[in-house]
Amino acid sequence: MPGSLKTEAIVLRSIRYGEADRIVHLYTPWHGRVGAIARGARRARSRFGARLEPFFHIRAVLHEGRGDLYTVTSADTISAHGPLREHATTLDAAARACDAVSRLFETSDPHPEVFRLLANELTLLGSDAAHARPSNGLALRLKLLLAAGILPQLATCAACGEQEHLGGFSAAAGGVVCNSCEAAAFPLGEESYQFLVAAVGTPLAQVPDASELALRQAERAISETAEHHAHVRLRPLVRAM
Numbered sequence: 001m002p003g004s005l006k007t008e009a010i011v012l013r014s015i016r017y018g019e020a021d022r023i024v025h026l027y028t029p030w031h032g033r034v035g036a037i038a039r040g041a042r043r044a045r046s047r048f049g050a051r052l053e054p055f056f057h058i059r060a061v062l063h064e065g066r067g068d069l070y071t072v073t074s075a076d077t078i079s080a081h082g083p084l085r086e087h088a089t090t091l092d093a094a095a096r097a098c099d100a101v102s103r104l105f106e107t108s109d110p111h112p113e114v115f116r117l118l119a120n121e122l123t124l125l126g127s128d129a130a131h132a133r134p135s136n137g138l139a140l141r142l143k144l145l146l147a148a149g150i151l152p153q154l155a156t157c158a159a160c161g162e163q164e165h166l167g168g169f170s171a172a173a174g175g176v177v178c179n180s181c182e183a184a185a186f187p188l189g190e191e192s193y194q195f196l197v198a199a200v201g202t203p204l205a206q207v208p209d210a211s212e213l214a215l216r217q218a219e220r221a222i223s224e225t226a227e228h229h230a231h232v233r234l235r236p237l238v239r240a241m
């Protein structure tokens with residue numbers, strides 16, 4: 001069918017629209033973030049059922065409309081991610097994960113690795129509520145920065161290349177900085193540094209925990225990087241959880 005798109009998608013956001021419709025933001029592997037309208041989705045006997053609620057992983061058929069919005073023609077469930085809906089903490093972590101993806105990847109550029117990361121994160125949150133801890137959320141964000149091409153430099157000073165005495169972080173410089181380059185930097189403790197390095201290199205399911213102070217510094221490094229290099233403000237995470 002011309003003008004139609006068959007795709008897997010994760011529902012990032014679902015907004016009531018008009019009398020009985022919904023507008024959904026979907027994240028897809030090959031078409032990035034797309035917006036779509038689901039007509040009649042809020043009617044009691046809607047053929048969509050609950051499948052256009054946030055976090056649903058669906059197989060969808062979308063029809064290209066005249067404006068920016070697609071029209072949802074059909075939606076089948078791949079995973080409802082039901083278990084993550086049972087706890088406030090996992091619901092909240094899932095919402096923050098979807099929000100971060102939505103803000104950092106708002107175009108139709110294909111990022112299949114981002115789709116896989118998000119699907120994996122939602123599955124993890126459903127499998128064990130312990131994954132809702134801030135260290136997991138920060139590691140996800142760091143991996144999203146990597147996918148966006150703006151992962152901060154961690155191996156050597158981003159300003160001069162020095163390999164030791166890396167005691168600061170500067171988003172403007174592009175990563176960690178050494179003690180002689182830290183003019184515009186904030187102090188980054190050894191534990192925070194080790195957490196960032198581990199979070200980049202470890203699968204989401206095995207991200208190590210860290211002290212609250214270390215997580216706050218790591219969050220600051222991640223948030224300032226997103227702001228400086230992608231002009232994206234991420235929702236607070238460590239303090240909020």
Ligand SMILES: [Zn+2]
Nearest residue numbers: 157160178181
């Ligand atoms: Zn330096």
